[in-house]
Amino acid sequence: MSCSCVRAILSFTTWHGIFWFMVPLVVAAAAVGARKLPNVTEPRPSSFxxxxxxxxxxxxxxxxxxxxxxxxxxxxxxxxxxxxxxxxxxxxxxxxxxxxxxxxxxxxxxLLDLRPLGVRNFTLSVVALMCLMAAMLGVLNTLPLYLRGSLLVTALVTGLVLLPGGLLEGVLSPIAGRIYDRFGPRPLIIPGMIIVVAGLLGLSMVNETTGVWVVVGLHVFFSIGLAGLFSPLMTTALGSLPQDLYGHRSAILNTVQQLAGAAGTAMMIAVYSGVSASAVDGGASEPAALADGAAAAFLTSAGLAVLALVCSLFITRVRDVGGEAEVVADDPAPVVPAPLPEASDASL
Missing domain, CATH: 1.20.58 (Methane Monooxygenase Hydroxylase; Chain G, domain 1)
Known part of the structure; x- marks a missing residue:
């Protein structure tokens, strides 16, 4: 949805307006956070x-x-x-x-404690998130270039193309959270990864004659898969570690997500530009060449999604037992504590 807003803003102002539009939103978020978010952790001194x-x-x-x-x-x-x-x-x-x-x-x-990476469930979730973040941001940056350069639509239409998928993802994400609470991550992340891979493979077949509504449908399908992935993966990753590593797990997760997003975007744009340039050198028209570059970038994103799918096959459910994380098999049945032994006469 943010990409849709950006495209809408660019339809009536320059790129500078994007940052001015964000200023009041950031100020409002900071004010609400300072007022409504208390510190629930115990501060501890740390070295720099x-x-x-x-x-x-x-x-x-x-x-x-x-x-x-x-x-x-x-x-x-x-x-x-x-x-x-x-x-x-x-x-x-x-x-x-x-x-x-x-x-x-x-x-x-x-500065960044790496002990959480020794927990298999955390590491698998982080790798899956990295691949997914790289693929998603690569798509969200390549798709507007394809729509503008190959299909020759306006910036406003480009934003509207991305709007339905973003809205649907926002609606489905809370539902995915309820499903996670009941059944764990696997019933969400494995089908979600398959949907994402299928959607990216569909996008990898676009060309300069593909209809805009086809792109809308593929993006919606892709967004449905994303709705069942990010919250379950993050919850599983963050819930796989004991309490003393909470701060470091968040730092690792935020760091790798930023790196994966930047690297994924850079890689997809490099693939897009390289394939497009080669197609132009081969005599293709500019719209056809840009479509070839976009299709190659989408196919690269699909490869990253396949790697995330492989990792998701080995992610298991996490339950909190006595304040400590416990990795268990996927089972929707609740945890029932064992009954306490009866006191013997000698202890009375």
Whole structure:
């Protein structure tokens, strides 16, 4: 739905207006949060590691830039050496960042404690979320380019195309939450992943003559799958760890989501641009070339969704028992505590 709003704003103002439109919304959210959201955790002192912060900048910045320049690296050219060097810096920076967190984590002084990644259910959920976030943001950034460049519709129509899927996802998400509470994650995430993969495969078949309503239908189908995925995956990931790791689990989840979203967007745009340029060089018209690039980007997103589907097959239900997370088999039956033994005469 946010993409629809952005397209609507761009239909009557410049891109600067997008940020001005967000200012009152952010101020309102901050005011409501400050008034209505009390601190329910126990504050604890923590150390600040400047070296880890610097390493994270090189690691995540280098990875995002390097992934966005995959087309340049593969295709060669004047900027290939720079892009490849930045990507290597990102990989090395990530390795050093992880090593430093592991070393400082033994002393309880890590900037980002990586112990939650040792819990299988958490790690599988995080990997699935990363793939899903990369695929989703890649689609949401590529689809408007396809609609505008290949189907030649206006910015307003582009926003309206994305509106039904966003609205439906918002309506279905609370229903998915109720289903999760009753049956656990698997009845939601496995069918949801299959729907997402099918929707992306459908989008990968578009061309310059595809009808706008076909795109609307495919996006709605894709959004139905998303509605059953994000909340169950996040709840399962966050509920798989003991209480003393709550802060670090949220930090890891937020970090990898931001990285996956940026990397996914960069990769899809790189695929879109590279395939489109190759098609133009081969003699295709611009609308046809842009459609080919979009189809290739959607197919790449489908590949990421398949990886998320594989991970989701091994995610199990989590129940809270005495304040600690317990991973159990999927079973809708409630947890019944064992009866206490009767007191013997000797204890009276």
């Amino acid at each position: 590691d400047l070296v880890s912060v610097v390493l994270s900048v090189f690691a995540f910045g280098g990875l995002v830039y390097g992934l966005s320049s995959i087309g340049v690296i593969v295709g060669g050219g004047r900027d290939t050496r720079i892009a490849a060097t930045v990507l290597v810096v990102g990989v090395v920076g990530l390795a050093l960042f992880v090593w430093r967190q592991l070393v400082r984590g033994r002393e309880g002084r890590a």
